[in-house]
Amino acid sequence: MPQPIPIFDEQRLRQRLTRAVAAPGFPGFLHEHAAGEILSRLSSSRQRFDLALAHGTRPDLLSVPRAQTIRAATVETRNADLVVAASDVPVRAESLDCLLMLFGPETANDIARLLADVRRALRPDGLFLGAALAGATLRELRESWSLTEVELTGGATPRVAPFAGLRDLGDLMLRSGLALPVVDSERLVVRYADPLALLRELKALGWSNALIERTRRGPSRRLLTRMIGHYRDRFADGDGRIRATFEIAYLTGFAPHPDQQQPLKPGSARMSLADALRRQP
DSSP states (O other): OOOOOOOOOOOHHHHHHHHHHHHHSSOOOOHHHHHHHHHHHHHHHHOSSHHHHHHHHOOGOOOOOOOHHHHHHHSSSSSSSOOOOOHHHHHOOTOOOEEESSSSSOSSOHHHHHHHHHHHHHEEEEEEEEEOOOOOTTTTHHHHHHHHHHHHSSSSSOOOOOOOOOOHHHHHHHHTOOOEEEEEEEEEEEEEEHHHHHHHHHHHHHHHHBBBTTOOOOHHHHHHHHHEEEEEEEBTTTTOOOEEEEEEEEEEOOOOOOTTTTOTTTTTTOOOOOHHHTTOO
């Protein structure tokens, strides 16, 4: 199978995330929100977990009740049991009952391999719950940059990372071998005083541009000023504050097990569509 073309400069991204998480006042509201949603979904499970892994930039926000939880940080930090690469799950095959992942797939150069590693690490019927930034994230910023660069330079350079859509993530879950995969999402609209405030927050999160094909020069004053104007014209509210969308996809899947519910094979239904329609009042 051909290897995917890398999109992210993983070393640069890790350096930025490490500095961001270690800085005072790290704006981790999205991490806290997504972690809360993951733990809420975990609480509805009736499974018993003995050994779990919490994986991400803030694994300290995740824990599995009544289970030994190993915290694997994808940044250099003391608040973790081990430090790993964001695209790796370095544990023995079939060693975990549960794996929780708080962001990471959205910046993996090979999401399929990452999810395959998740599948490999889980014992039969082990549970995977993850959160990833998805397709609509920062769509306003992406559109404003593209419109500005086409207008002023006749072309566009990559300034905002592409994020996988829900259908793509669902397909990748299936390809990984995870059973009963479910992908759903929520969109959070965060308001900022102006586009510069948004850019400052992205930098504080460690989410500024780490694309391999990024331009090595910062935007000129003319380009930045015009982008701010386009953003305000298209995405400002009546009070002058601007909107920024963050779409968070939630991934749920299991390692295959013979006792799991199986989907029906095509043509195995006991009632035909015609019969069902005839029974309608």
